[in-house]
Amino acid sequence: MLNLSPPRWVARLVPGITWHIPNCANEVYLTFDDGPTAAVTPWVLAELSARGVKATFFCLGRNAERYPDIMAQIRAGGHAVGNHTYSHLKGFATPTADYYHDAALANTFLHASLFRPPYGRITVDQMRMLSARYRVVLWSLLSMDYSRHVTPARCLQFVTRHVQSGDVIVFHDSLKAERNLRYALPRALDWMLANGYSFATLAEAAPVGILTPALLHP
Template sequence: MKHFDPRVRLPGFITSLCKSAVWRFSETERVVYLTFDDGPIPEVTPWVLDLLRKEGIRATFFCVGENVMKYPEVYRQILEDGHSVGNHTFNHWQGQKHFDKDYFRNIEKAKTYIDSDLFRPPHGWLKLSQYRVLKKKFRIIMWDLITCDYDSRLKPEKVFRNVTEFVRPGSIITFHDSIKAKPNLTEVLPQAIRWMKEQGYRFEAIPYNKK
């Protein structure tokens, strides 16, 4: 049974406004794309990498440039393990709070640390003027399903249900390798992977190009 929950999945009329952004891949193949936002940080990311290695899964990490600068060895491990990476700005900036030229400069700064043509805007927010410019420079990757793992008011059972109720073929699924998400993430991610495997889903990293 699917509940309507715009925090987990945005209504179609919104996603159809941003046609150049990717919200979901093939609707026919049972393939899902795990994504991890806001790292890399030593407190959480290595734990995620260990789990993915054990499960034989490749995923995509939308990295904050400042974290890559601070923890280059954690970032290097992501790449060595064969995962994809994407730009999530240098300071986790929300587009609508900044002038375009400052926002673009922040993304350019992140690009000196993150060599990728994938971009995901923090909090999913961009001004239309920013979207128009960025879609020419990057492949903008949004999501089909946000687990809300970062919300400490949500119990792990609810975060798990966000996955089991909303996942579908081609889903891009958003988790967070952040301190805030850690309690939910460490409890839910292993269960969610197991459950999706039982449902016959395969996992792939989002292909990316170095720029």
């Protein structure tokens, strides 16, 4: 059985992390990690644009530095940008000060108020330090697009079988995920749109606890 979301006991240990954003409107939150990449991100933007869908891109600072034009395309499309560190650090393996400085370096290119730790792994000290500066967002549904053990059809099924209103869904606009993403993303988008789901960025959605229908749907 593949683990599709972070364990719930983590949520109890580390309050203040956004995992999902409950709502009664079938609104979900697409996120794309590890980009931008020249091979994949412009294609993702075109697929989203063709359907009028907005998403959140948790970018690596090193990639944003390399591809400023793609960053501009992301912002011009009305999407939100989040910080995913400069160099895709593992929180558990990195001293807290180094981790914070890597995220700060990334933010000189990203100018983000959202943060997602690579691998979803972050120590309590790192969480405390980062949550003073960023809204930390994990996820409630993984597409598993990055896994070479997952077929494109299975990747699509992870989304269509498990998606619920309020889910924060993870894809990757990376080379590693490209094969699964190119199959699953357009089909998942079409399936969700046909089944009444709508999409918003995490910049538009209020954190859990102060969420109201009026805030989500003015």
